[in-house]
Amino acid sequence: MNLKDKVVVIAGATGGIGREITRAFAKEKVKLVLVARRKVVLDSLKLEAEKLDSKVNVFECDLTDQPSVERFVFDLKKGHKQVDILVNAAGIGVYKSLPEIKFDEWQRSLSVNVTAPFLLIQKLLPLLKKSTKAYVLSTGSGMGRVAMAKRSAYCTSKFALRGLMLSLAKEYKKTNVQFCHLTLGSVLTAFGPLSLEDKLASQKKGKKYLDPAWLAHTIVAKVKNDTMEDEVTIYPSQYFGESKKGKTA
Numbered sequence: 001m002n003l004k005d006k007v008v009v010i011a012g013a014t015g016g017i018g019r020e021i022t023r024a025f026a027k028e029k030v031k032l033v034l035v036a037r038r039k040v041v042l043d044s045l046k047l048e049a050e051k052l053d054s055k056v057n058v059f060e061c062d063l064t065d066q067p068s069v070e071r072f073v074f075d076l077k078k079g080h081k082q083v084d085i086l087v088n089a090a091g092i093g094v095y096k097s098l099p100e101i102k103f104d105e106w107q108r109s110l111s112v113n114v115t116a117p118f119l120l121i122q123k124l125l126p127l128l129k130k131s132t133k134a135y136v137l138s139t140g141s142g143m144g145r146v147a148m149a150k151r152s153a154y155c156t157s158k159f160a161l162r163g164l165m166l167s168l169a170k171e172y173k174k175t176n177v178q179f180c181h182l183t184l185g186s187v188l189t190a191f192g193p194l195s196l197e198d199k200l201a202s203q204k205k206g207k208k209y210l211d212p213a214w215l216a217h218t219i220v221a222k223v224k225n226d227t228m229e230d231e232v233t234i235y236p237s238q239y240f241g242e243s244k245k246g247k248t249a
């Protein structure tokens with residue numbers, strides 16, 4: 001697939017993974033639509049991507065707020081008649097034991113991690129259908145397949161996201177819109193309760209993380225080469241070239 005001038009919407013473009021996916025698509029000279037809450041970060045990404053000859057629109061949007069999402073889609077439609085790729089890369093990680101989880105944290109976990117992708121997909125579907133070949137990619141987690149203790153809010157949201165994506169992959173199988181769930185191991189970003197510095201310290205002690213730039217390059221290459229599947233699993237074991245029996249995230 002020639003990516004030049006394709007319209008790529010990235011929700012969560014300001015995050016550790018979203019930023020690298022933005023950069024990797026910018027190198028392909030796509031038309032970028034970047035969505036997140038932090039306008040300053042969006043604006044600096046826009047400048048960076050424009051230097052690579054990518055055209056960029058930024059939208060400040062709280063994805064937990066339905067009217068904001070609808071306003072974003074309304075404004076997007078003024079400038080774009082179709083969308084070729086939607087990347088759901090926004091998310092939060094509440095890693096707490098059951099008694100510690102505040103109701104608001106539970107609700108926000110489901111809202112950002114599952115409801116926002118659902119809403120964006122539903123609202124952008126008419127524009128995705130106009131593409132000759134459209135992709136919807138969502139950043140899922142290994143914790144959406146194998147549960148862990150003290151991660152109930154996160155695991156619940158990621159199991160649900162995986163269910164959403166795999167169900168839609170079947171629903172739209174014979175259409176131009178391909179749904180891909182990215183099942184990812186730990187990535188070296190500031191996601192969740194640990195800071196980037198904490199993770200760098202753990203990495204020095206042997207914990208393995210995916211490099212976000214490598215991950216983004218791998219994802220964009222799969223779109224470009226038309227080798228995306230309904231579920232693509234990427235764990236650090238692959239990044240470090242270990243055998244399947246080796247360590248995963």
Ligand SMILES: NC(=O)c1ccc[n+]([C@@H]2O[C@H](COP(=O)([O-])OP(=O)(O)OC[C@H]3O[C@@H](n4cnc5c(N)ncnc54)[C@H](OP(=O)(O)O)[C@@H]3O)[C@@H](O)[C@H]2O)c1
Pocket residue numbers: 011012013014015016017018035036037038039041061062063064089090091092093112113139140141142184185186187188189190191192
């Ligand atoms: N890092 C990992 O180890 C890992 C592993 C597997 C899967 N994932 C998944 O990958 C995704 C991205 O992770 P990351 O590592 O890039 O995390 P990150 O660096 O913490 O970035 C999170 C992103 O989500 C956006 N976001 C959060 N709440 C939002 C809201 N209410 N409205 C709009 N945007 C919101 C943030 O943007 P603003 O703050 O600017 O709004 C930011 O762009 C998440 O879904 C995560 O579950 C991550």
